[in-house]
Amino acid sequence: MSILLSSDTTFIVQGITGREAVNLTRECLDYGSKIVGGVTPGRKGREVHGVPVFDTVAQAVEHHGGPIDGSVVTVPPAFTKDAVFEAILNGIKLIVIVTERIPRGDVAQMVELADLQGARIIGPNCLGLIVPEVCKMGGIGGPAKDAAKAYQPGPVGVMSRSGGMTTEISSSLTQAGLGVSTAVSIGGDAIIGSTYAELMPFFEADEQTKAIVIYTEPGGRMEAQLSEWVKDNNSRLPIVAFMAGKFMDDEEMKGMSFGHAGTIVEGVEDTATEKIARLEAAGIRVVERIDEIPTVVKEKLGVLA
Amino acid sequence: MAQDDLVLFPAAPRALSMRFYEFESRRIVERAGIPVTEYGFCKTAAEAREAAERIGGSTVIKSQVLTGGRMKAGGVKFADTPEEAEAHAADILELEINGHMPVGVLVDPKAEVEQEYYAAVLWDGRAKRPMMLFSDMGGIDIEEVAENHPDHVGRGHLSNLHPIPDFRAKEVVAAAGGLTGRELTRATPVLARLAQLQRDYDMTLAEINPLARLADGSFVALDAHMEMEDEAVGRHQKVLKEIGVELEEPRELYEPSEFERNVKAIDEADHRGVIQGKDHGFTGNLGLVIGAGGGSLTLTDAVRSQGGKPANYAEIGGNPSVAKSCGLAKEVLKKDGVEKIAVMMSIVSNTRVDIVARGVIKACLELGKDPGETIAIFRIPGAWEDEGFKILERYGVEYCDRSVSMWEAAGRAVAKIQGAPA
Numbered sequence: 001m002s003i004l005l006s007s008d009t010t011f012i013v014q015g016i017t018g019r020e021a022v023n024l025t026r027e028c029l030d031y032g033s034k035i036v037g038g039v040t041p042g043r044k045g046r047e048v049h050g051v052p053v054f055d056t057v058a059q060a061v062e063h064h065g066g067p068i069d070g071s072v073v074t075v076p077p078a079f080t081k082d083a084v085f086e087a088i089l090n091g092i093k094l095i096v097i098v099t100e101r102i103p104r105g106d107v108a109q110m111v112e113l114a115d116l117q118g119a120r121i122i123g124p125n126c127l128g129l130i131v132p133e134v135c136k137m138g139g140i141g142g143p144a145k146d147a148a149k150a151y152q153p154g155p156v157g158v159m160s161r162s163g164g165m166t167t168e169i170s171s172s173l174t175q176a177g178l179g180v181s182t183a184v185s186i187g188g189d190a191i192i193g194s195t196y197a198e199l200m201p202f203f204e205a206d207e208q209t210k211a212i213v214i215y216t217e218p219g220g221r222m223e224a225q226l227s228e229w230v231k232d233n234n235s236r237l238p239i240v241a242f243m244a245g246k247f248m249d250d251e252e253m254k255g256m257s258f259g260h261a262g263t264i265v266e267g268v269e270d271t272a273t274e275k276i277a278r279l280e281a282a283g284i285r286v287v288e289r290i291d292e293i294p295t296v297v298k299e300k301l302g303v304l305a
Numbered sequence: 306m307a308q309d310d311l312v313l314f315p316a317a318p319r320a321l322s323m324r325f326y327e328f329e330s331r332r333i334v335e336r337a338g339i340p341v342t343e344y345g346f347c348k349t350a351a352e353a354r355e356a357a358e359r360i361g362g363s364t365v366i367k368s369q370v371l372t373g374g375r376m377k378a379g380g381v382k383f384a385d386t387p388e389e390a391e392a393h394a395a396d397i398l399e400l401e402i403n404g405h406m407p408v409g410v411l412v413d414p415k416a417e418v419e420q421e422y423y424a425a426v427l428w429d430g431r432a433k434r435p436m437m438l439f440s441d442m443g444g445i446d447i448e449e450v451a452e453n454h455p456d457h458v459g460r461g462h463l464s465n466l467h468p469i470p471d472f473r474a475k476e477v478v479a480a481a482g483g484l485t486g487r488e489l490t491r492a493t494p495v496l497a498r499l500a501q502l503q504r505d506y507d508m509t510l511a512e513i514n515p516l517a518r519l520a521d522g523s524f525v526a527l528d529a530h531m532e533m534e535d536e537a538v539g540r541h542q543k544v545l546k547e548i549g550v551e552l553e554e555p556r557e558l559y560e561p562s563e564f565e566r567n568v569k570a571i572d573e574a575d576h577r578g579v580i581q582g583k584d585h586g587f588t589g590n591l592g593l594v595i596g597a598g599g600g601s602l603t604l605t606d607a608v609r610s611q612g613g614k615p616a617n618y619a620e621i622g623g624n625p626s627v628a629k630s631c632g633l634a635k636e637v638l639k640k641d642g643v644e645k646i647a648v649m650m651s652i653v654s655n656t657r658v659d660i661v662a663r664g665v666i667k668a669c670l671e672l673g674k675d676p677g678e679t680i681a682i683f684r685i686p687g688a689w690e691d692e693g694f695k696i697l698e699r700y701g702v703e704y705c706d707r708s709v710s711m712w713e714a715a716g717r718a719v720a721k722i723q724g725a726p727a
Binding site: 108116139142143147150164165171188190215222245256260289 | 596688
């Protein structure tokens with residue numbers, strides 16, 4: 001099993017004729033994903049790697065002859081809100097927003113509309129999600145053969161604020177013989193569609209998933225939210241966390257942003273030290289070294305040789 | 306959830322925001338229909354005198370700097386006559402505060418204030434909605450008020466999709482120490498307009514402190530603090546121009562270093578890929594040519610935790626050209642005290658390993674350095690790695706693939722710079 005995606009998942013790519021989107025389409029098709037259309041206004045009638053391009057999402061849905069499950073949105077920041085509204089209001093339920101640098105007022109509107117319509121947003125500023133050997137939605141893991149090398153099926157759910165680190169961590173789990181159930185690049189912005197705590201119920205309900213690994217950074221309150229979720233829900237899943245950016249706790253780094261837009265320390269609540277303490281208080285194991293992750297996961301699963 | 310509500314600024318990090326001077330914030334507040342006093346923004350002492358004459362009576366002269374602590378530093382002074390205003394302005398215009406020189410002074414009438422209030426709208430990243438705050442204890446640190454007098458702080462979230470209703474603002478005002486009567490009815494539209502302003506101008510923070518009630522019962526904004534999200538500055542250019550904001554003027558927290566300026570220039574000269582470099586707060590001997598976002602954070606920690614001293618922070622991403630990788634490596638190597646560089650990234654799928662390898666080797670050669678000696682470690686696994694590793698081998702550079710963790714690679718670089726045998 002898996003979360004959010006299955007072998008039947010159909011999706012479109014909005015902004016499909018852009019350079020990055022063309023690559024992403026190729027990668028996903030090679031991986032076996034079902035891309036049933038693309039949308040770029042004014043480009044109806046073209047094809048991208050055999051995928052038909054439409055002017056509107058409604059045309060794509062009509063051509064498909066039924067509801068489409070998802071959309072990968074790669075349009076420029078000024079047009080993202082409209083594209084996401086279009087997807088949601090045409091019945092699409094899972095939206096991966098790849099675009100970076102979207103003002104958060106726009107993001108908040110998209111998320112609120114998604115909530116009202118029963119849709120889910122992953123991102124923005126993310127690489128999407130992958131179920132090893134089943135489906136890849138977004139640029140996550142890169143070309144199909146690279147994705148196959150880093151992502152093999154297994155019992156660990158991965159959530160990460162960094163797209164690159166999603167693959168780094170998953171690769172180490174794969175190398176250690178553990179593998180991944182579903183890996184989600186949740187995005188590095190201050191406001192995102194799906195936080196750790198908001199995705200936990202999906203992993204909780206997924207039989208394949210036996211443990212969770214999260215990659216996290218200073219800034220924001222997402223870790224506090226996860227800690228509370230864990231305390232309130234008596235989760236069956238052990239969670240192993242890795243916190244990057246501890247150097248940002250230094251006084252001279254205050255107010256500076258590193259890595260992602262959401263990564264900035266402004267108050268005590270935002271620091272790495274504070275977050276680590278909170279996570280640990282909730283029983284979440286925070287590892288010091290990135291390469292401890294597979295070992296600690298094995299410990300938690302009771303499969304340590 | 307309930308526990309979290311105790312935090313006053315649960316909000317999301319403000320990320321990178323464009324900060325405004327007080328006089329600009331006042332113009333923004335004014336445009337939103339919130340009354341302000343009849344102030345004057347002046348660039349010279351003579352202008353300050355004229356403004357004080359026009360205002361008549363006692364005035365306040367305030368330094369216009371993008372930093373806090375003005376009052377303590379002597380950047381705010383009171384004057385009874387235009388001559389005094391001129392003299393104070395002359396002093397304040399010369400006064401550096403926390404490393405910032407003022408761009409001018411604001412001359413404000415000394416208002417007869419009956420009471421001071423606090424009003425703000427900011428993001429609550431967790432609720433993913435803007436939050437209104439109001440207190441009848443203004444003029445002082447709001448976090449302190451929230452801690453010691455929680456019943457004097459009203460707060461409430463707004464929908465992102467619905468029009469902003471006055472009644473929501475009214476509820477928040479009413480919750481602040483039980484305000485009622487004319488105070489309530491006159492403060493409500495101020496808060497509602499502030500909320501509209503926050504939405505319309507993509508502010509990460511829209512704050513009026515103090516908001517003052519004058520003897521006649523009217524409310525005026527005596528000081529305002531606005532921060533616009535960087536990502537939104539582009540769409541508000543017209544309004545910013547009308548307000549008189551100089552967009553070219555740098556508004557960073559600190560003056561960028563030569564290294565930072567040079568890396569930025571190299572990045573902007575070529576659209577392929579992205580490089581970033583920062584060295585504010587870094588003084589070590591190990592240069593870092595690292596990426597991408599999360600990988601850079603992880604690697605910087607890994608170097609420091611193992612006793613290494615990074616000379617800088619860097620990010621490589623999005624498949625930069627040879628020239629760009631070379632440019633970044635060169636700038637790092639040119640920094641004072643840098644002996645070696647570590648070239649490391651998390652597994653890449655977009656960036657090509659061979660291109661980065663070529664770039665960093667070229668940088669060493671062009672500076673007359675031996676790549677094998679200068680590059681302590683090269684750890685970038687992923688796309689085109691076999692091609693990259695071949696090149697590195699030719700120049701005697703130590704490299705590793707994904708079987709060596711980011712932690713181990715960082716440790717290897719630290720060991721080398723500390724003189725461990727190669």
